[in-house]
Amino acid sequence: MKLRYIGYACINRTLDSTTGRTLRLGNLTAEYVAEIITENLSNLREILAWNVDHDLKMFRISSSVIPFASHPEFPLDWRAHFVDELAEIRQMAEQHELRLSMHPGQYTVLNSKKNDVVERAIAEIDYHARFLDAVTPRGGDIIIHVGGAYGDKDKSRQRFADNFTRLSTASQRQLIIENDDTVYNVDEVLELCADIGRPLVFDIFHHQCNPATEDWRDDLVGRLEEVVATWQDRPPKCHISTGREGTRTSHADYISAEDFETFVGLMAQVDGDAPFDLMVEAKEKDKAALRLL
DSSP states (O other): OEEEEEEEESEETTTTEESOOOOOGGGOOHHHHHHHHHHHHHHHHHHHHHHHHTTOOEEEEOGGGSTTTTSTTOOOOHHHHTHHHHHHHHHHHHHHTOEEEEOOOTTOOTTOSSHHHHHHHHHHHHHHHHHHHHHOTTOOEEEEEOOOOTTOHHHHHHHHHHHHTTSOHHHHHHEEEEOOSSSOOHHHHHHHHHHHTOOEEEEHHHHHHSOSSSSTTTTHHHHHHHHHHHTTTSOOEEEEOOBOTTOSSOBOSSOOHHHHHHHHHHHTTSSTTOEEEEEEOOTTHHHHHHHHO
16 A cells, blocks of 8 residues: 555644634633634634644644534524534635544543443534534544453453444444454454444554564554555545653653655555555654654
8 A cells, every 4th residue: 555645733833723622611601612712713724724834634633623612501603603604614624635633532431331422422422423524525444442451351352342433423333443452452442343333543652562472573464454445445644653761651752764665565565556544643743744754
């Protein structure tokens, strides 16, 4: 496969701009939240325009672009209030064929044993689906992890699959599952993806931290072929990061040339000249992506 798009997440360091300004729940009034959403959407338009100028056609939007949107006390119909701003972003995404994604936070746990946690997770994922449908004509990617093991990984994965059926059609259509760095390795996530018919976003750093076998390199091209197959006719999306020295799972400021060349070389052994996209997870965000580009 050949690398198509490179992207980064949420914050543009060059512009000192973020799509995730938020507020305290106690300050959740219609007037104040509208002010913050206005700023976030303005920043999103500015960042996407900058990305287009620099050939960075993939971007992860902060989950709090609409702060507390899934909270039952949210006071604003944001899709109606910001219809023009959302349409402008959608037009930009369509014109430049941008790939947009979101990544709900760590408390969005679809396989929790507590029903109230699951209900909140469903509401949160459904909000992400509504937002991505509003700003991209082809739908976006909602990336989540499987969740906890709760002493029995098989039952916990089945609980995820069962709760997946409770999501809206738009949420199911956009949901992507990621292998994680501590609990669910790529083989375990591949099994879940087969059960629910959704793609897997492969994170090579997580695979190094939490390999399916003793050596993370074992049959990696074969596993990547399985990952690519979950995407069917869509270009697969992958994540790359370099570990911060002296830590086990923290991200460094930039991606090392060795890590980048290793992964691109592995993907070159999969599926001919088909395209794949690469999300950079590094502290220096756009600067790290530009260095790779």
